[in-house]
Amino acid sequence: MKKKVSAAAVTVAAVALVLVASAAEASHGHLKVGYYEKTCPGVEKVVKYHVAKAIEASRGSGAALVRLIFHDCFVRGCDASVLLDPTPANPATEKTAPINIGLAGFDVIDAIKADLESRCPGTVSCADIVVYAARDASSLLSNGHVHFPAPAGRLDGAVSLAADAQRDLPDSTFTVAELIRNFRRKNFTVEELVILSGAHAVGVGHCSSLRARLAAPPQQIVPAYRSLLAAKCGAGPDPVVPNNVRDEDPKAVAAAFPSFVKKLRKAKDFLDNSYYHNNLARIVTFNSDWQLLTEKEALGHVKEYAENGTLWDEDFSDALVKLSKLPMPPHSKGEIRKHCRFVNGHHY
Ligand code: HEM
Known part of the structure; x- marks a missing residue:
């Protein structure tokens, strides 16, 4: 039965709603599509040129850029803190954290930044470059199916701590409850967790990130795929394997998994x-991927996106925009870095 609500309660609720809305706006209200139109015309073309060039040389660099936006924005907001190199004064920046194993794409960001500094010095933040580059990489890797206007106007942060990355980023050993909690802490829903995990359709992972899967039972991973991974992982100290079985080496698949x-x-x-088809068929690399099948709502979304690829393209685009709006902690100082690997004032 519906409860009766008094007029006063409605007024209080309406005022609260307005306050919440304006607080949210204040935190990323300054972000704007076309932010550099006047100050650095053509900036988005320059970024796209470099991302396309990098992807032409190796599609893996596109995957690296898609991961980079997540690892930047989930830690202290989208502030390029993930790009800072360790220095004697700060030897443990985010990129040194074990959770950031295999993180790449820094060279592409450097090339973009160098080009933009020569065109419009001190104007375009590294944080915005990370977002534009991830947008272009997802668009190019999806043949344009993932696409969205990217709001910009972020500043670069000065704080970068491995401990923050370790605390805020999800681990591949997480249970579904831990994944949901981790995403909820950043105001992301179960559905968005499932949508964003779809990025594991591309790229690679180290065997150390999927160790538990090599011993997982057949209900969790198809034994033929497990054998394939075990064979590849036995071939070196910590090799990488494709996240998507579809990208596997044909010889390895013919030997271990001929039906595929x-x-x-x-x-x-x-x-x-x-990713969603592979997941339902239990042929995904990370425990965290498989875990999405173990919770009712998450499983429902895995099925939904397996059935509707166009919906996923759209929802993934929206989720990346939301990710790109995660703000820096309150009262953080921002700047436009001259070099994405160092804060300004650093002596090279
Ligand atoms: C849901 C929680 C997530 C977990 C536990 C997770 C974990 C991982 C791990 C362990 C790797 C391999 C690292 C290595 O061993 O080299 C990886 C790779 C990757 N992740 Fe995630 N990830 C998550 C979410 C995301 C999200 C939200 C995105 C982007 C929207 C993303 C994009 C990628 C990409 C593209 C790669 C491949 C990178 C490359 O080939 O360079 N991941 N992830």
């Missing part, structure tokens, strides 16, 4: 909803 040979694709690192 016909599903292999020529275009590696193609960003689409294949």
Whole structure:
């Protein structure tokens, strides 16, 4: 039965809603699509040029850029703190954290920044470059299916601590409850957790990140795929394997997993909803991926996105925009860095 609500309660609720809305606006209200239109015209074309060049040389660099936005924005907001190199004064920056294993794409960001500094010095933040680059990488890797106007106007932060990355980023060993809690802390829903995890359609992971999967029972991972991973992981100290079985080496698949040979694709690192098909078929690399099948709501969304690739393209675009709006902690100081690996005033 519906409860009766008094007029006074409605007024209080309405005022509270307005206050919440304006607080949210204040935290990222300054972000704007086309932010550099007057101060650095053509900035988005320059970024896209470099991202396209990097992807042409290696599609893996596109995957690295898609991961970079997540690892930047989930830690102290989107402030390029993930890009800062360790220095004697701060030897443990975010990128040195174990959770950031394999993080890459820094060279592409450096090339973009150098180009933009020569065109419009001191104008475009590294934080905005990370967002534009991730947007362009997802668009190029998906043949344009993932696309969105990217708001900009972020500043670069001066604080970067490995401990913050370790605390805020999810680990591949997490249970579904831990993943949900981790995303909720950043105001992301179970649905958005499932949507964003779809990024694991591309890129690679180190065997150390999927160790538990090599011993997981058949209800959690198809034994033939587990054998394939075990064989590859036995080949060196900590090799990498593709996140998407579709990108596997045909010989390895023919040997361990012949039924899958016909599903292999020529275009590696193609960003689409294949992650959800693979997940339902129990052929994904990380424990955290498989965990999404163990909770009712998450499983419902995995099925939804397996069935509707177009919906995933759209929802992934929206989720990346939301990710890109995570603000720096209150009262943080920001600047436009001259070099993305160092705060200004650093002596090279
Ligand atoms: C849901 C929690 C998540 C966990 C536990 C997780 C974990 C991981 C791990 C362990 C790796 C491999 C690292 C390595 O061993 O080298 C990886 C790779 C990757 N992740 Fe995630 N991830 C999560 C969410 C995301 C999100 C939200 C995105 C982007 C929107 C993302 C994008 C990627 C990409 C593209 C790669 C491949 C990177 C490359 O090839 O360079 N991940 N992730």
